[in-house]
Amino acid sequence: MPSPDKETAPSTLPAGAVARDVERHRGANVARVRDAVAEEIPIAFVYNERPHAVMMATPADLQDFALGFSLSEAIIDHAAQCEKVEIVEALAGIELRITIPEKYAAVLDDRVRQLTGRTGCGLCGAQTLDAAVRHPARVVDVATIDALALKRSLNELQRSQKINAVTGATHAAAWAATQGRIVLLREDVGRHNALDKLIGAMLSTGTDSGGIDPHDGFLVVTSRASYEMVMKAATVGIGFLAAISAPTALAIALAKETNLTLIGFARAHGYSVYANAQRVLDQSAQIDRSIAS
Structure with a gap:
């Protein structure tokens, strides 16, 4: 955890962090400084031109985000089925335009699952109990x-x-x-x-x-x-x-x-x-x- 008194130069910030002005109060002392804060913006997942989910997220490693979400939500079965990811900046946020085999995109229509994800909330928008609680297969060959x-x-x-x-x-x-x-x-x-x-x-x-x-x-x-x-x-x-x-x-x-x-x-x-x-x-x-x- 960084010190609340630490000031970070904007040029040294990693992707996903931005500098903002802050009025810092410490006892009787007040100082106006530049502070580092995490970015959080809407990220829309669009599969084969079908809007599917909007997650509030940090806009870094978005190619990884597109593939990982697609796999962990069982939208696709293998990484190779994520054929293309286009990152498009919009006024309100960022669109991840993801191309997958059409048969998998068609399944999304049947799932009727439009997620509006807030920070740390991935079940928002699930409309049935079956959609909310999935049961993955048992994992095998787990390391000790x-x-x-x-x-x-x-x-x-x-x-x-x-x-x-x-x-x-x-x-x-x-x-x-x-x-x-x-x-x-x-x-x-x-x-x-x-x-x-x-x-x-x-x-x-x-x-x-x-x-x-x-x-x-x-x-x-x-x-x-x-x-x-x-x-x-x-x-x-x-x-x-x-x-x-x-x-x-x-x-x-x-x-x-x-x-x-x-x-x-x-x-x-x-x-x-x-x-x-x-x-x-x-x-x-x-x-x-x-x-x-």
Whole structure:
């Protein structure tokens, strides 16, 4: 978290942060300074010229956002089916004009799902219970992670957040190798958006095969573990999620249903495992599993 007294030069700001004037009060002292704040604008998803969703998001890594959202919302099955993404600036925001095979675009018409997403809200606009709560297939071949690797990833996580370092206003979703090294990170004012951007980056870059293997590592997020975070992860085959804040009851239930290991309250000094604890190796722990299930 940046210091509230820190002033950042506009020329040094990362994409997704902008400079604004602020009147800063500290006791009896008042100063007018330039401050770094996170951008948040409407981003419209348009598939084959069909408007589908509008999300309030940070306008950075938009190609990743388009691909990740399309995959995590099960609009397409594979990255190659995202044939083209055109980023078009409009007066009110930005349009992501996405071209996918027509049979997948036609399915969107049947889903009758027009999302108006506020920051951190991905279910807004779902019109039926079936549309609101999806049940991804069970994940397979999930890596076993050592507790020391988890601690290492948490130490790297804060240092890797460039937008949050100057604004204090963004979430991050990061992919860590099994040893705990952060290999990819994306940020956004919305936690779901950050995860979508990460998923898009993972599945479009990295290995020679065209992406990072979602079975070879684990996901770390700077937010609570809501149902949607688990749903999006499981949909693309990620089977290990660690959040620095709490999970919800529905997230725990879905994690168990999809065979995903779910960790909450991940901190340098400890963590809580809510589902599939057998994949967490902790040599220093003295485990008491006598609690009734």
